[in-house]
Structure formats: C-alpha cells, structure tokens
Amino acid sequence: DTAVSQTPKYLVTQMGNDKSIKCEQNLGHDTMYWYKQDSKKFLKIMFSYNNKELIINETVPNRFSPKSPDKAHLNLHINSLELGDSAVYFCASTKGVTEAFFGQGTRLTVV
Amino acid sequence: GIQVEQSPPDLILQEGANSTLRCNFSDSVNNLQWFHQNPWGQLINLFYIPSGTKQNGRLSATTVATERYSLLYISSSQTTDSGVYFCAAVVFDMRFGAGTRLTVKP
Numbered sequence: 001d002t003a004v005s006q007t008p009k010y011l012v013t014q015m016g017n018d019k020s021i022k023c024e025q026n027l028g029h030d031t032m033y034w035y036k037q038d039s040k041k042f043l044k045i046m047f048s049y050n051n052k053e054l055i056i057n058e059t060v061p062n063r064f065s066p067k068s069p070d071k072a073h074l075n076l077h078i079n080s081l082e083l084g085d086s087a088v089y090f091c092a093s094t095k096g097v098t099e100a101f102f103g104q105g106t107r108l109t110v111v
Numbered sequence: 112g113i114q115v116e117q118s119p120p121d122l123i124l125q126e127g128a129n130s131t132l133r134c135n136f137s138d139s140v141n142n143l144q145w146f147h148q149n150p151w152g153q154l155i156n157l158f159y160i161p162s163g164t165k166q167n168g169r170l171s172a173t174t175v176a177t178e179r180y181s182l183l184y185i186s187s188s189q190t191t192d193s194g195v196y197f198c199a200a201v202v203f204d205m206r207f208g209a210g211t212r213l214t215v216k217p
Contacts, residue, residue, distance in 0.1 A: 033204065033205060035207075040209075041148070041195055041209075041210055041212075042207070042209055042210075043197065043199075043207040043210075044207075045204055045205065045206060045207075048203075048204040048205075055203075055204065088152060090154065092205070094205070097141035097142045097201045098142065098159070099142070099144065099156065099159035100142075100144060100156075100199070100201075100205055101156065102146075102154040102156075104152075104153055105152050105153070105154075107152075
C-alpha cells in the first residue's frame with residue numbers, strides 16, 4: 001500500500017481553468033503539507049495543516065486553497081490557473097514533527 | 112522562518128568516489144531529514160536524524176544539533192546515486208534547503 005498517494009500524476013490544463021489535486025495518506029498522521037517545486041528544483045512550502053490549524057504561507061496566492069474532508073486527505077484546489085502555476089506539487093504527511101513521507105508528485109502544466 | 116543552506120550546490124564524482132554533503136540550519140530544530148530526489152522526481156527518505164549518527168549501507172548521516180549542521184556521507188558512489196539531495200529542517204513546519212545536485216559518472 002502506498003503511504004502517501006497523489007492523483008493525478010500528470011495534469012495538463014488551459015489558463016483560466018480550475019483544477020484540484022488529491023492527496024491521501026494511510027499512515028494515521030495528523031499533519032499534512034503541500035509543497036511546490038519549481039523548475040530550479042526548489043521545494044517551497046505552501047500549506048501545513050493538522051486537525052487543529054491551517055497555516056498558509058503568505059506568499060501563496062489566494063487562488064490556491066487546501067481542503068481537508070478528513071484527517072487522511074488534504075486536497076489542493078486551484079482557481080483561475082496561470083502559466084506560472086506550472087510546477088510539480090508534492091503532498092506530504094507526518095505525525096507531529098516526526099519523519100515525513102511524500103507522495104509521488106503531480107506535474108501540473110498550464111498551457 | 113528557519114533558513115536551511117546546503118553545500119555544495121553541484122557535485123560531480125567518478126564512480127567509486129566518496130563525498131560529503133553539508134546542511135546548515137539557522138535555528139534549533141525538532142527534526143532534520145535527508146531526502147534523495149531521483150531522476151524520475153520521487154522524493155526518497157534517506158534519514159530521519161534530529162541528532163546523532165545513523166548509517167544505512169553506503170550512506171550515513173550525522174547531525175550536530177548544538178552546532179546547527181548535518182552531514183550526509185556517500186561512500187563508494189554509484190551511478191544510481193545521481194540526483195538531488197535535500198535536507199529539510201522542522202521547527203513548526205518543514206523547510207527545505209536548495210539541494211545538492213550529484214552526478215556520478217561511470
């Protein structure tokens with residue numbers, strides 16, 4: 001069983017569309033993250049979320065919103081996609097500050 | 112937030128050589144992890160090492176929390192070791208360094 005799974009793995013969409021990326025973890029973790037990896041490979045935190053608090057990186061445009069239906073899922077919804085949103089998006093989960101595990105990534109291409 | 116710096120940014124080795132990658136962090140941390148991003152883009156957990164030394168095969172890592180650095184040692188490198196190595200430090204959330212891009216040539 002995959003510990004942290006993301007879908008889809010690849011996403012190609014047009015500018016202006018709204019899209020979602022799903023993330024699920026089966027580790028019983030209480031904290032989940034979304035990261036954006038740009039073309040230079042830098043991994044930038046976008047959100048961290050546990051069952052108590054959502055922490056938003058202040059540089060993330062409000063077109064991005066995390067949605068958590070339950071503790072095992074943290075989906076990323078993006079409105080009005082722009083060319084600059086093209087990147088690889090990673091989901092991760094951890095229990096408190098212990099070892100974190102990452103999904104396989106979603107490569108988003110906006111055309 | 113915490114600053115995480117990795118060095119060197121790029122490293123080219125001949126197969127069989129040894130190397131040391133360094134990670135400096137600006138604050139006391141609750142967790143320190145090393146990851147390998149392979150050429151297919153997967154982030155592979157190498158070590159969870161907030162302090163002390165761990166070894167796994169040809170790889171080992173040491174974190175000296177009081178001096179705010181961690182080292183990743185790769186011995187007898189192989190071409191499959193190529194990729195980007197990241198360290199990530201946790202205070203309240205996980206912040207990554209910019210990575211070390213390792214190329215191992217046959």
